[in-house]
Amino acid sequence: MATIAAPVERRGLLARPVAPRGIWAWVTTVDAKQIGILYGATAFIFFLIGGTEALLMRTQLAVPNANVVGPGTFNALFTMHGTTMIFMVVMPLSAAFFNYIVPLQIGARDVAFPRLNAFSYWVFLSGGLLMHFGFLIQQVPDVGWFAYANLTENAFSQRGVDFWVVGLQVLGVGSLAAGFNFLVTIINLRAPGLTLMRMPLFTWTTFITSILIVLAFPVITIALVELMFDRLFGANFFNTANGGDPILWQHLFWVFGHPEVYILILPAMGIVSEIVPVFSRKPLFGYPFMVYAVASIAFLSFTVWAHHMFTTGLGPIAASFFAASTMLIAVPTGIKIFNWISTVYGGSVRLNTPHLFALGFIAMFTIGGLSGVMHASPPVDTQQQDTYFVVAHFHYVLFGGSVLALFGGIYYWFPKITGRFLGEGLGQLNFWLMMIGFNLTFGPMHFLGVDGMPRRIFTYPAEMGWGLWNLVSTIGAYAIGLSVLVFIANVSKSLRAGERAGSDPWDGRTLEWSISSPPPHYNFATIPVVHGRDAFWLEKYPELEGHAAAAPDERRDRTAAHDAGEAHGHIHVPDPSYWPIATAAGILVAGTGVLFAMPLLPVGLFVVLVGVVGWSMEPVNG
Amino acid sequence: MSARVPVVEHAEHHPGATEYIRIALVLTVITAAEVAVYYVPSLRPVIMPMLMVLSATKFALVVMFYMHLKFDNRLFSGFFIFGLVCAAFMITAFITLFHLLSAPKAF
Amino acid sequence: MEHVAALPAQAHVGETSTGLNSRKVLMWAFLGSDCMLFGSLIGTYLVYRGNYPSGPKPSDVFDIPYTSVSAFALLMSSLAMVLALAAIQRGDIRRLKIWLLCVAGLGLVFIGGQVYEFTTFGSEGLNLTTATFGSSFFTLTGFHGTHVTFGIVWLLMLWMLAARGQMTQARSLDVEIAGLYWHFVDIVWIIIFTVVYLIPAI
Ligand code: HEM
Numbered sequence: 001m002a003t004i005a006a007p008v009e010r011r012g013l014l015a016r017p018v019a020p021r022g023i024w025a026w027v028t029t030v031d032a033k034q035i036g037i038l039y040g041a042t043a044f045i046f047f048l049i050g051g052t053e054a055l056l057m058r059t060q061l062a063v064p065n066a067n068v069v070g071p072g073t074f075n076a077l078f079t080m081h082g083t084t085m086i087f088m089v090v091m092p093l094s095a096a097f098f099n100y101i102v103p104l105q106i107g108a109r110d111v112a113f114p115r116l117n118a119f120s121y122w123v124f125l126s127g128g129l130l131m132h133f134g135f136l137i138q139q140v141p142d143v144g145w146f147a148y149a150n151l152t153e154n155a156f157s158q159r160g161v162d163f164w165v166v167g168l169q170v171l172g173v174g175s176l177a178a179g180f181n182f183l184v185t186i187i188n189l190r191a192p193g194l195t196l197m198r199m200p201l202f203t204w205t206t207f208i209t210s211i212l213i214v215l216a217f218p219v220i221t222i223a224l225v226e227l228m229f230d231r232l233f234g235a236n237f238f239n240t241a242n243g244g245d246p247i248l249w250q251h252l253f254w255v256f257g258h259p260e261v262y263i264l265i266l267p268a269m270g271i272v273s274e275i276v277p278v279f280s281r282k283p284l285f286g287y288p289f290m291v292y293a294v295a296s297i298a299f300l301s302f303t304v305w306a307h308h309m310f311t312t313g314l315g316p317i318a319a320s321f322f323a324a325s326t327m328l329i330a331v332p333t334g335i336k337i338f339n340w341i342s343t344v345y346g347g348s349v350r351l352n353t354p355h356l357f358a359l360g361f362i363a364m365f366t367i368g369g370l371s372g373v374m375h376a377s378p379p380v381d382t383q384q385q386d387t388y389f390v391v392a393h394f395h396y397v398l399f400g401g402s403v404l405a406l407f408g409g410i411y412y413w414f415p416k417i418t419g420r421f422l423g424e425g426l427g428q429l430n431f432w433l434m435m436i437g438f439n440l441t442f443g444p445m446h447f448l449g450v451d452g453m454p455r456r457i458f459t460y461p462a463e464m465g466w467g468l469w470n471l472v473s474t475i476g477a478y479a480i481g482l483s484v485l486v487f488i489a490n491v492s493k494s495l496r497a498g499e500r501a502g503s504d505p506w507d508g509r510t511l512e513w514s515i516s517s518p519p520p521h522y523n524f525a526t527i528p529v530v531h532g533r534d535a536f537w538l539e540k541y542p543e544l545e546g547h548a549a550a551a552p553d554e555r556r557d558r559t560a561a562h563d564a565g566e567a568h569g570h571i572h573v574p575d576p577s578y579w580p581i582a583t584a585a586g587i588l589v590a591g592t593g594v595l596f597a598m599p600l601l602p603v604g605l606f607v608v609l610v611g612v613v614g615w616s617m618e619p620v621n622g
Numbered sequence: 623m624s625a626r627v628p629v630v631e632h633a634e635h636h637p638g639a640t641e642y643i644r645i646a647l648v649l650t651v652i653t654a655a656e657v658a659v660y661y662v663p664s665l666r667p668v669i670m671p672m673l674m675v676l677s678a679t680k681f682a683l684v685v686m687f688y689m690h691l692k693f694d695n696r697l698f699s700g701f702f703i704f705g706l707v708c709a710a711f712m713i714t715a716f717i718t719l720f721h722l723l724s725a726p727k728a729f
Numbered sequence: 730m731e732h733v734a735a736l737p738a739q740a741h742v743g744e745t746s747t748g749l750n751s752r753k754v755l756m757w758a759f760l761g762s763d764c765m766l767f768g769s770l771i772g773t774y775l776v777y778r779g780n781y782p783s784g785p786k787p788s789d790v791f792d793i794p795y796t797s798v799s800a801f802a803l804l805m806s807s808l809a810m811v812l813a814l815a816a817i818q819r820g821d822i823r824r825l826k827i828w829l830l831c832v833a834g835l836g837l838v839f840i841g842g843q844v845y846e847f848t849t850f851g852s853e854g855l856n857l858t859t860a861t862f863g864s865s866f867f868t869l870t871g872f873h874g875t876h877v878t879f880g881i882v883w884l885l886m887l888w889m890l891a892a893r894g895q896m897t898q899a900r901s902l903d904v905e906i907a908g909l910y911w912h913f914v915d916i917v918w919i920i921i922f923t924v925v926y927l928i929p930a931i
């Protein structure tokens with residue numbers, strides 16, 4: 001596979017695998033594109049699991065006094081649903097695009113640390129498995145996705161919490177590794193001429209998301225360590241009998257948790273900022289303001305966390321501070337909405353499926369943002385907290401926002417990744433079913449919330465009058481389920497017999513469209529030189545942008561050029577490696593040890609140690 | 623900045639061994655001062671600000687000279703200071719919320 | 730295709746957009762992130778400061794002269810660390826080895842001190858389970874101790890490489906990055922020493 005200029009001296013514990021095939025190619029890959037596909041496929045499986053949990057909950061709530069699942073199961077369902085969707089669906093789906101698209105957009109051959117990248121994926125998978133191991137012994141986490149203390153202390157909960165703690169801890173390690181990697185990649189692997197203010201917006205949002213990850217995840221790491229020490233060793237962090245304060249958990253959780261919601265939404269915003277200009281045939285309106293808006297969120301999102309805690313009684317001074325900072329953070333968010341709308345305005349708009357999803361995102365996210373600003377006001381929030389109104393809010397931002405945009409991203413980049421289009425007819429059906437289903441499901445929850453229906457109840461009496469909207473909501477949920485089936489049909493049809501897409505099917509603006517679909521494993525035969533924003537557009541239409549036509553040798557066809565590059569034999573692509581998955585396996589074993597049999601813990605840690613040593617002794621190439 | 627730049631490892635000014643040792647002497651003196659402050663009863667009322675200034679000085683000396691942040695690329699300072707500021711904000715908020723704004727408790 | 734071969738910009742190892750080494754960028758990003766890790770631990774400790782319903786109080790167990798000595802050992806290890814770096818940058822591998830051993834040795838002194846301190850506190854009735862002071866104190870200082878231990882292992886590995894003749898002037902960046910980590914661990918202790926030990930609670 002990799003062409004290497006000079007034979008590399010091979011030393012180390014295990015020789016680097018050369019040109020593995022079949023499953024081994026996936027197990028040992030360090031290619032960001034393959035890792036991206038792994039992330040995407042795994043996240044989609046978790047999406048189906050989390051979606052099934054949601055449908056079960058909606059079935060139970062369809063009518064008053066239903067008896068589909070009991071209260072205990074219902075608790076487990078909403079806990080696993082929330083945790084799965086946030087940490088095992090939206091984050092890794094975003095990571096799939098970081099991996100596949102960002103190196104292409106910045107004109108790089110891979111990420112800064114390819115083996116660390118593979119490690120991130122395997123650790124993510126291990127964390128997801130650990131979180132789900134509770135199902136094996138029917139001890140499923142059931143304390144909500146934010147696991148408020150002191151419900152999580154041994155005295156008040158069962159073993160399910162352990163799976164949540166260990167699983168999330170491991171997922172966090174994977175996220176941190178990925179965050180560092182993309183931070184360094186974007187700083188250091190940009191093509192010549194690709195200055196910060198020329199970077200595509202998806203690259204920008206990945207950059208800021210990575211900063212949020214590396215600063216927010218250490219906080220949840222410590223919170224989880226403290227909780228784990230309480231549960232395993234009898235520490236007292238949240239044990240009120242010995243002076244512990246459960247409110248501390250809420251602070252630590254939300255210091256992490258609010259940046260986390262931006263970790264969930266910024267990549268989606270980046271995707272939308274890529275799609276909208278391409279399908280409006282206009283440059284992104286107000287690019288610098290978009291960048292400043294995204295960057296300012298990196299700062300502001302660390303100053304608002306206690307808006308999740310107004311009802312704990314922060315006192316007037318603190319409540320005012322956090323209310324003000326929360327309202328402030330709505331400003332950069334609003335700027336982005338206006339910029340997208342202005343981009344569409346006056347453009348020659350094509351309504352292909354990716355664009356529909358992107359426009360759907362803008363509309364739905366606006367609604368979610370507005371309800372967010374409403375509960376930025378402490379007195380209003382006191383009414384809304386823990387009602388279905390909040391459930392409506394975060395689904396409008398998370399589903400109407402993140403998930404719609406991620407689907408748009410799949411429709412947009414699928415031709416690049418596979419070389420084939422997704423079906424346009426099924427795509428439109430997918431979009432409209434999802435859009436209508438989504439609004440049927442979550443729109444009525446605003447009314448239910450204002451009507452006083454609390455969240456996290458497994459049933460309700462008929463006299464409350466909540467029956468109608470709950471039924472509508474359940475019908476909507478099944479429509480969403482149907483739309484996902486349409487999506488699966490679309491993908492499997494396209495993979496087999498989809499219409500072939502060329503290298504640049506949408507008349508794209510950024511560098512990923514300048515190379516063949518699917519891209520060669522080294523991405524660029526010759527590293528592109530960037531002369532402005534929307535680098536590929538400039539190259540294609542210099543006259544449109546008022547630039548002098550580029551010299552003919554700069555308008556080269558990179559796809560044709562790759563043969564030449566390969567023939568010269570000096571493209572360095574890192575070899576595959578066993579060590580990332582081996583080290584991650586150590587973490588999986590250690591986590592399993594904590595959960596089931598302590599003796600496995602040292603075994604796992606030993607494997608990690610061997611993995612790290614083998615990793616660092618492995619000969620590095622390229 | 624428009625091209626890829628080869629990594630130049632040590633272009634910048636580096637303090638030499640004598641300078642390092644001089645800084646170590648200053649650090650020693652400050653540490654001695656810190657411990658001394660702890661033992662002087664008459665300083666008790668102002669011990670908190672005094673100790674904070676002293677340890678912040680030590681912190682800054684190590685970061686600026688031993689970690690070369692004073693001479694190195696500003697990007698590094700950016701990373702470090704951003705993390706530091708976020709952490710300081712969080713700690714300050716915790717102290718404010720748990721001790722200053724809540725029911726009076728000796729701090 | 731003639732012009733393709735003539736194009737210069739092949740991504741060569743060691744060429745980056747900023748001219749900065751990627752591993753060094755990674756280390757600084759990690760240190761920024763680690764600020765939040767220790768920030769959360771120190772924050773927790775301070776939340777529970779002054780709240781001693783049962784068990785020993787800080788003033789019952791702390792031995793300031795003793796801890797001052799081990800804090801000083803860690804501080805001086807930072808001096809040895811920069812001297813080790815200066816040595817390899819001059820190409821003086823012999824001094825590099827000496828100074829690396831000094832750093833690791835002083836680190837071991839610190840860890841030994843911590844082990845002794847923990848055992849003493851334990852015998853005086855303070856452990857992870859005695860009220861929030863014990864929990865937050867041992868977790869904070871334990872995390873720091875783990876960081877130090879990891880650093881010692883790292884430095885000893887560098888020393889081994891040097892002893893086997895594999896460290897050359899060209900690899901001074903390896904020492905520099907390990908040094909950044911080590912100094913960071915030192916400055917965290919500067920904060921802990923002041924906030925936990927010296928500033929009296931009540
Ligand atoms: C205009 C920007 C936003 C504002 C002003 C805002 C405000 C708020 C407030 C005040 C709450 C607390 C409600 C309560 O529990 O009583 C909340 C909850 C929540 N928000 Fe937002 N938000 C915004 C955007 C987002 C985004 C972009 C996301 C995620 C993609 C998000 C996800 C959530 C989630 C998951 C919760 C619920 C947490 C829970 O209690 O389970 N929000 N939001």
Ligand SMILES: [Cu+2]
Nearest residue numbers: 258261307308
């Ligand atoms: Cu929030």
